[in-house]
Amino acid sequence: LAFPRVRRSCLYTVPAAIAILAKPTAAIFAVLFAIHRLLFPAETITGRTIGRRALVYFAGIGPSFLICGAMLLLVQHMTPHTWVAGAANARNYLITQPYVIFQYFTTFFWPTGLSADYDLNPFATTDDPRFWAGFVFVILFAVCAVVAAVFKKTHVIGFGLIWFLIALLPTSLLPLAEVMNDHRIFLPYVGLVIAVAGAVSLLINRRVAYSLPAKIAALCALALFLCANGYATFQRNKVWKSEETLWHDVVLKSPRNGRGLMNYGNTLMVKGDFAGALDYYHRAQQLTPQYSFLLINLAIAEDATKQSATAEEHFKEALRLAPASPDSYTYYARYLLSHSRAEEARLFLRSALELSSTDLTARELMAQTDAQAPAYSTGETPESYLALSLQYYREARYAESIAACRAALALRSNYPEAWNNIGAAYNKLGRYEEAAAACEEALRLKPDFELARNNLQYAREMAKTSGK
Known part of the structure; x- marks a missing residue:
């Protein structure tokens, strides 16, 4: 905004390009930028013919799509071919998303029951009333967003609402292991903040004379709102203080989340509390019996408590469930190496490195294997x-x-x-x-x-x- 001539260098795409390396969903910046340019065109193109305006518009948004697309291709090239999104059923994931979007929206205004990993299961059928509640909400929300974007007075509100929907598209359309997750709403919530700010600005700039008591009441309400949010943030920061506090909070709020139970068990195992870890692993196993990472961690804890035979069975079960995952081979190899079975360990480490040649753990274990039993x-x-x-x-x-x-x-x-x-x-x-x-x-x-x-x-x- 301060240096309009610098825009030609497309430096504004650099933060988005860097963000894509951390989270590919940041590529949605190109779409958001295109919508922003459509709703808030530069003053220099007003008054031109429709064809000329369209040409300038596409020339302006083209670089962001090219750069974000190139970064996505780079990330895809760097991603191991063994990576999978994790959803067991794509259809069930997709029909759950309208309700999830509704939950995200309500959480913005009433953030109770926040969890780093929810235990909401995918819907098995569209007969679920929650699907229809979410579907109707998304349709109404989209209509409101478009209508608000059409009128000049509510451009900002419309842009914010559209931002919210567009920013949720990557995680709503790509079936992932969890249907709902806290961190996915950070970018979409920026859109709701823009929409609320636009609504407040519209309300303040109305040509209405407010009385002194009304102004005082509004200021008190604003102060109370900010204090409440500050206190809630302070309390939430306590949850995110450490891995243990975070996953303990997940276990309390999402007791039917197998991954949450496993991760809290992991924090206990790190402290040496193997009995506590095994308890949470067994509880997780009842909910997610075919979760290969859970079986690997369960086997590690069992081996540490002298249950070697049972541990090996669980390592083998993890291999059967996830034969394309390097971790299935790496941790079984570590188990074999710790039991002086170096030749067998070498076999599985070769498989791990075949699947992921940059696996540092597998490389270190291979060096130990060669030292213990030279090939x-x-x-x-x-x-x-x-x-x-x-x-x-x-x-x-x-x-x-x-x-x-x-x-x-x-x-x-x-x-x-x-x-x-x-x-x-x-x-x-x-x-x-x-x-x-x-x-x-x-x-x-x-x-x-x-x-x-x-x-x-x-x-x-x-x-x-x-x-x-």
Whole structure:
């Protein structure tokens, strides 16, 4: 605003570009900027023809879309291919979002029951009355936002309301593990603040003579409002004082949140309270029995309390549930290494590094493994790992079979037989998309590989019938 000529350098996009590196949802800046330019056009373009104004408009917003798009592509390139958004059912996530938006809106004006991790479960059907309540609210809110944006007097209010809706789009349309989360509303709430400020400004600038008592009452109400918010902020800061206080608050307010229970258990385990940690892990397990990270933490606590056999079973279960997650291999390898099973640990560490070559924990553990049991090239060949994967496959140890194949691929990346075995093991685990991708890679390397073609056909057929 102070230096209009500097805008041509697009320096205003730098904060957004940096923010995208931390949180890709910041790319929504380009859309917000476009709406701002549409509602508040520069004075220099007024009076021109419609075509000329449109040309200037798109030339003005184009750089922000290009820069934000480029940063998104960079982040996507840097993100490991093993990352998944986490939602179990995209449809259920999406039909829950109108109600979630309604909850976010009401929380802005009445912030009670705040939780860093809510225990709201996705709706299974649109018959849920909460879906219709949220749906009607979003429609009415959107209509009010557009109407307010049309009239010049309420431009600011309309812009703020539109900001709120637009800023929520990334987390509302991309199915994530949690349907609702506190930190997602920080940017959208800026829009509501703009809308409220616009409404207050409109009220103050009305040509109405207010009496002295009315002015005093308004000032007292404002002071009371600010004091209440200051006190609430002070109380909320106590919750965010440490990991332990934060997750303890989540456990109290969202007692059916498996991740919250697990994370509070983690804080207890860090303090050495393994009995307390196990209690929360078991409570979380009742709510989220197929949460691989929970099983890993449960296994770590069990191993620390001399329940090694049970711990190993849970490590293997985590591998079965998340064979594409590096952590499933890394922490099982750490367990094996602590029990002087270095050769087995090396196998899983190779798989972890195959999935995520920058995994520092896996690299450090591999160095410890090599120091404990130096690897000899004569005993480690792609063929030996392939044979081991077949052995694991026959024993129905499918996650270990995949790990052996990845160890073979670490030594020979263009090994079609290893890719085919991965596909066959994924088929057994019911992970048909990963199975199809592995078999396609095997066929790319060896187009006449009949076994891989059969496994690929099976994976595609099962994916259609099961919806996976």
